[in-house]
Structures are given as structure tokens and as C-alpha cells.
Amino acid sequence: MKKEIIVYSVSDSLGGTSQRLLSAVTAQYPDLIFNNSYRFPFVSQEEELLDILKDAVKDDALVISTLVNGKLAALARDFSQTHHLAYLDLMYPFFQLIEQKTGTSPIEVPGTLHRLDSEYFNKISAIEFAVKYDDGKAPQGFLEADLILLGVSRTSKTPLSIFLANKGYRVANLPLIPQVPLPQTLDKVGKKRIIGLICEPEKLAKIRSNRLHSLGLTNSTSYTDLEKIYQELDYSKEVFKKYQAHVINITDKSIEETAFLIEDYMKKLK
Amino acid sequence: MKKEIIVYSVSDSLGGTSQRLLSAVTAQYPDLIFNNSYRFPFVSQEEELLDILKDAVKDDALVISTLVNGKLAALARDFSQTHHLAYLDLMYPFFQLIEQKTGTSPIEVPGTLHRLDSEYFNKISAIEFAVKYDDGKAPQGFLEADLILLGVSRTSKTPLSIFLANKGYRVANLPLIPQVPLPQTLDKVGKKRIIGLICEPEKLAKIRSNRLHSLGLTNSTSYTDLEKIYQELDYSKEVFKKYQAHVINITDKSIEETAFLIEDYMKKLK
Numbered sequence: 001m002k003k004e005i006i007v008y009s010v011s012d013s014l015g016g017t018s019q020r021l022l023s024a025v026t027a028q029y030p031d032l033i034f035n036n037s038y039r040f041p042f043v044s045q046e047e048e049l050l051d052i053l054k055d056a057v058k059d060d061a062l063v064i065s066t067l068v069n070g071k072l073a074a075l076a077r078d079f080s081q082t083h084h085l086a087y088l089d090l091m092y093p094f095f096q097l098i099e100q101k102t103g104t105s106p107i108e109v110p111g112t113l114h115r116l117d118s119e120y121f122n123k124i125s126a127i128e129f130a131v132k133y134d135d136g137k138a139p140q141g142f143l144e145a146d147l148i149l150l151g152v153s154r155t156s157k158t159p160l161s162i163f164l165a166n167k168g169y170r171v172a173n174l175p176l177i178p179q180v181p182l183p184q185t186l187d188k189v190g191k192k193r194i195i196g197l198i199c200e201p202e203k204l205a206k207i208r209s210n211r212l213h214s215l216g217l218t219n220s221t222s223y224t225d226l227e228k229i230y231q232e233l234d235y236s237k238e239v240f241k242k243y244q245a246h247v248i249n250i251t252d253k254s255i256e257e258t259a260f261l262i263e264d265y266m267k268k269l270k
Numbered sequence: 271m272k273k274e275i276i277v278y279s280v281s282d283s284l285g286g287t288s289q290r291l292l293s294a295v296t297a298q299y300p301d302l303i304f305n306n307s308y309r310f311p312f313v314s315q316e317e318e319l320l321d322i323l324k325d326a327v328k329d330d331a332l333v334i335s336t337l338v339n340g341k342l343a344a345l346a347r348d349f350s351q352t353h354h355l356a357y358l359d360l361m362y363p364f365f366q367l368i369e370q371k372t373g374t375s376p377i378e379v380p381g382t383l384h385r386l387d388s389e390y391f392n393k394i395s396a397i398e399f400a401v402k403y404d405d406g407k408a409p410q411g412f413l414e415a416d417l418i419l420l421g422v423s424r425t426s427k428t429p430l431s432i433f434l435a436n437k438g439y440r441v442a443n444l445p446l447i448p449q450v451p452l453p454q455t456l457d458k459v460g461k462k463r464i465i466g467l468i469c470e471p472e473k474l475a476k477i478r479s480n481r482l483h484s485l486g487l488t489n490s491t492s493y494t495d496l497e498k499i500y501q502e503l504d505y506s507k508e509v510f511k512k513y514q515a516h517v518i519n520i521t522d523k524s525i526e527e528t529a530f531l532i533e534d535y536m537k538k539l540k
Contacts, residue, residue: 003372014530017294024287025364027385028338028376032368037537041530062367068298086367090360094295097332097356098302102273106298115297116524124525125484127429131404159397162432214395254386255394260284260311267307 004033006061010040010052012072012110018064018090043067044110046075053079062086068108070095123168130165133172134158139183141172147266148189149173150239151197152232153223154207156250156258160197163259169266178235186243192269195262196240196247201229203251274303276331280310280322282342282380288334288360313337314380316345323349332356338378340365393438400435403442404428409453411442417532418459419443420509421467422502423493424477425520426528430467433529439536448505456513462539465532466510466517471499473521 009018019036026034038061040052049072056063063085067073073092080087095106133141135158142148146169149157157173164171174183186194199207208224222228240247246265250258279288289306296304308331310322319342326333333355337343343362350357365376403411405428412418416439419427427443434441444453456464469477478494492498510517516535520528 003374005368005371014526016526016530017291020290021287021360021364024336025361025368025376027382028361028365028378029368029374030377032372032374060371062371066294086371088363088367090291091295091298093358094291095298097358098275098295098299101275101330101332101356102302104273104299104302106295107300108298112297116522120524124426124429127432131401131428131432134401156394158401159394162397162401162435165432166436252386254390256284256286260286 002031002033004035006035006038006059008038008040008052008056008059008061008063009036010043010049010063010065010067010076012043012067012069013041014111015039015041015066018066021090022064042110043072044069046072049076050079053083053085057083057085062088064088064090066090068106068110068112070106070108119168123166126165126168126170127162129170130161130172134161136172136174136183139172139174139185142174142183142185142189144170145172145189145193146170147172147193147195147262148186149195149197150176150236150243150245151199151250152176152204152229152236154204154211155197155199156255157197159255160258160262163255164262167259167263169263176232176236176239178232182239189243191244192246194240194243194245195265196236196243196245197258198233198236198240198247198249200249200251201226201233204229204233272301272303274305276305276308276329278308278310278322278326278329278331278333279306280313280319280333280335280337280346282313282337282339283311284381285309285311285336288336291360292334312380313342314339316342319346320349323353323355327353327355332358334358334360336360338376338380338382340376340378389438393436396435396438396440397432399440400431400442404431406442406444406453409442409444409455412444412453412455412459414440415442415459415463416440417442417463417465417536418456419465419467420446420506420513420515421469421520422446422474422499422506424474424481425467425469426525427467429525430528430532433525434532437529437533439533446502446506446509448502452509459513461514462516464510464513464515465535466506466513466515467528468503468506468510468517468519470519470521471496471503474499474503 009015043049065076068091073089149160151157153175161171161173205224205226248261279285313319335346338361343359419430421427423445431441431443475494475496518528518531
């Protein structure tokens with residue numbers, strides 16, 4: 001039987017940061033079960049915090065904290081030491097190093113990561129843009145886009161557009177289909193703004209076949225036929241050449257990896 | 271003049287985790303500038319790592335690491351101690367606590383967070399679902415959705431759908447417009463799957479007015495008129511009552527906060 005670790009997450013905001021770090025950590029322990037259902041957001045009172053920590057002791061839990069309130073964080077540290085509680089403060093080591101380097105203290109305002117500032121509104125607007133200009137729905141969006149993703153069906157254009165939107169980029173995408181003429185707007189797009197997505201034909205056939213199964217359909221030959229896929233990919237490569245697209249091979253890459261490569265390319269353009 | 275801190279991020283994968291934590295930390299220092307352009311992903315060789323750390327010493331940088339390779343991480347720790355480099359390992363304290371608690375060591379495989387497993391494919395599929403069933407485009411999607419978001423224009427239905435999709439929920443959304451009849455599919459939706467979004471009328475008027483400006487339009491009275499907005503919101507409340515929707519007030523909340531409340535509601539349903 002796999003061992004289980006109960007994890008308590010304590011935050012004076014939503015606790016999203018500790019969830020992210022926890023995902024990275026737990027991925028390193030395939031043989032352990034992490035019970036992560038004990039999340040305590042918006043903690044602001046000492047008594048409340050102490051009650052949580054006492055429960056954590058009873059549960060023999062691992063406690064992770066992103067408290068930014070210095071008094072609460074110190075209380076949790078002291079309590080954990082006295083009660084031999086496995087406790088990890090994700091913010092405090094940073095605060096200490098920055099204090100040493102600059103003499104500056106944190107403002108200790110919870111939830112500043114979620115403040116409704118211009119960066120936030122830009123991100124929201126980029127997400128709306130990506131949804132609106134997905135799948136070549138409205139090619140006029142190409143002219144406003146930071147990036148246009150081109151690729152044949154199932155080269156992950158939609159999730160990539162959304163993922164890059166989360167980072168603030170305005171991304172439109174267009175599926176390449178040999179029989180369908182390209183929108184003229186594409187000729188007016190600023191230089192270096194076009195990304196071409198390719199994939200190994202065998203892998204693409206498999207992805208498409210899985211896709212049809214998940215939709216409850218049987219194999220449609222023209223969609224999953226390797227010969228046809230070769231033709232589609234050849235056509236897409238011609239298009240990429242014509243528009244001098246920056247080409248990325250998505251085979252066996254996660255969306256995060258491909259997005260990273262695109263962001264890297266964008267940064268070098270500036 | 272604001273003080274600048276140069277931050278080096280070292281990872282044997284993409285380094286997305288350290289970026290997330292860094293955002294939370296830097297938000298606590300409005301009076302400091304964090305230069306975060308030194309990102310070193312996919313570090314796998316000792317020499318490469320030492321070169322990076324030597325540069326960090328020259329730049330008087332703060333180094334954060336999410337290295338999972340124990341040998342590389344130990345090298346970086348030793349080097350930093352010897353050279354008085356401000357160095358923060360985000361993974362190691364976790365690894366130590368888990369070792370103490372369970373005797374288990376991490377597998378030290380980089381990039382496991384991005385592995386192409388069923389959870390990953392579920393997330394991608396949820397993102398595609400949200401884009402496909404955005405804005406009431408195809409009400410048949412309601413029957414497959416985990417959640418349907420209803421609300422008048424500018425109650426953040428689209429970004430909320432996408433944000434929840436990132437967490438694996440299949441979310442459709444439908445704009446409520448008094449003159450437009452509701453799709454019949456809504457009557458067949460499973461109990462408790464409908465979320466109603468409301469907003470204070472004055473705030474909504476302001477959001478809509480900003481929206482029109484960002485589109486380069488002057489104020490359209492029927493869209494931003496407070497009287498009309500009251501009517502729209504009254505209508506939406508009637509709809510929420512009819513479908514016994516779980517109602518959330520989005521006024522002054524970030525997408526993350528509203529998504530958190532919806533996720534919390536979903537978890538309690540189970």
C-alpha cells in the first residue's frame with residue numbers, strides 16, 4: 001500500500017502559489033499519495049491559525065504556508081518548532097534574502113498577486129482575444145494579434161493560444177486545410193508574427209485517431225489516413241515557407257514546452 | 271530611483287514553478303525592480319550550472335532553483351555557500367521534510383510536471399471545450415458540461431470558463447439578454463450545474479464603458495445606461511431563480527477569486 005501524506009496549505013490569500021509548487025514536488029514522488037484537500041485560504045486571525053496548526057499536529061500533516069503577514073508567519077514558525085510540526089514557509093526565505101540584499105521589507109499585503117491592475121486586465125483581454133479569434137473565425141483579428149498560429153488539424157493551436165494568452169500575448173490561430181483558400185488578411189500580417197506548427201505524421205495520425213474515439217466516432221479514413229496526413233503537412237510546410245513562418249515541431253512536447261519555445265522566440269524578436 | 275534586483279532562475283525543466291512563486295514574492299515589493307530576464311531552463315550539466323552561478327556572482331544576483339537532480343542541486347548549494355551567493359532552492363526543503371516523514375526520496379526526473387498523462391489530456395480537452403462552448407455558441411454542449419456560467423454581458427464569463435478549464439473543469443457559458451429566448455437545452459441540465467454571475471450595477475456600467483473605450487467606440491447608451499443595466503440584472507436574477515443557479519457576485523473580485531469560489535462550491539457538491 002502506498003504511504004499517504006496529508007498536506008495542509010495555509011495562506012492569507014487564495015493559496016494558488018503553494019498549490020503550484022506542491023504539484024511540482026509531488027510529481028517527484030509517484031509512490032506516495034498526497035492528500036491535498038486541506039486548504040485554508042484567507043487566514044487572518046491568530047486563533048484561527050493556531051486551530052489549523054493544532055489540527056495539523058493531530059493529523060501528522062506537512063504544512064506549507066504562503067502567509068505574507070509577518071506576525072502570523074512568525075507565530076506559525078514558533079508553533080511548528082515547539083510542536084515538531086513539519087512546516088514549510090515558502091515566502092519567508094525570500095523575504096530574508098531580499099532584506100539582506102536591499103534592506104527592504106515586504107509590504108505584507110495579502111492577495112497582491114490578484115490585484116486588478118493593468119497587467120491583470122491585459123491578461124483577461126488577451127484570453128478574450130484568443131477565444132474570439134480561435135480557429136480562423138475572424139481573420140481581421142490577425143492584424144491586431146501579437147502572434148498567429150498556423151497548423152493542420154490537431155497541432156494544438158487552441159490550447160497553445162490560450163496558454164500564451166495567460167501570459168498576456170494576443171494570439172489568433174488558423175487551421176490549414178488544403179482545399180480551403182487562405183484569408184487575404186494573412187498577407188498583411190507584420191513580419192515574424194506567424195508561427196507554423198508541425199508534427200510527425202505517424203504521431204498526428206495517432207492523435208487524430210484518439211480524438212475521433214473520444215468523440216465516439218469510428219476512424220474516418222481521410223482524417224487519419226497517413227497518406228492524406230503527409231499531403232496536409234506538405235501543404236502546411238509550403239504555406240510556412242510562403243509566409244516565412246517560424247516553424248515549431250510539437251511532436252511529444254507538452255503545451256507548456258511549445259509555449260516556452262514560442263515565448264523565447266518572441267522575446268528574441270524584441 | 272528604485273533599487274533593482276537581478277534574479278537568476280535555474281531549472282532542469284522549464285522553470286515555470288519558480289516564475290509563479292517569484293510573482294507572488296515580487297508583488298510584496300512595489301518599491302523594488304526585479305529583473306527576471308535571466309532564465310536558465312533545461313540545465314543538466316555541472317559545467318553549465320557552474321558557469322551560470324559564476325555569472326550570478328558577478329551580477330550580484332539572487333538565484334532561485336527548482337533543480338530536481340540531487341547532484342546538481344548540491345553543487346549549487348555548495349557553490350553558493352562558498353561564494354556568498356544569495357541562493358534559494360525551492361525543492362530541497364520539501365524533499366528533506368518528505369524524507370524525514372516517510373523515508374522516501376524523490377525520483378529526480380526533470381519535467382514530470384509536464385508529463386503527457388491523462389490529467390494533462392483532460393486539461394487540454396477542457397480548454398478546447400470551453401472555447402467551443404463559449405458565449406452560448408452551441409447549447410448542446412450544456413449537457414456535457416460540468417458547469418454552465420450564466421450572466422449578462424461583461425460578467426467575466428469567458429475568462430472564468432478558461433480559468434476553470436485550466437483546472438480540468440468542462441465549462442460552457444451563456445450570455446443573458448432579456449430579448450433573446452433561452453435555449454431549451456438549459457432545462458435538461460443536471461441539478462446544481464448552473465452558476466449565475468452578478469455584479470453591482472454601477473460597477474458594471476463602468477466596466478462596460480471602459481470596454482467600449484478600449485474598442486475605440488463612444489458610449490452606447492443602451493449598453494452602459496444604468497437604468498437598462500438594472501433591468502438586465504433583474505432579468506438575470508429571475509433566470510437564476512428559475513434554474514436554482516448558485517449565484518456569485520463578481521464585483522471587485524479577480525478571476526482567480528471567483529474561480530476559487532466556484533471550485534469550492536463544486537467540491538462541496540461531490
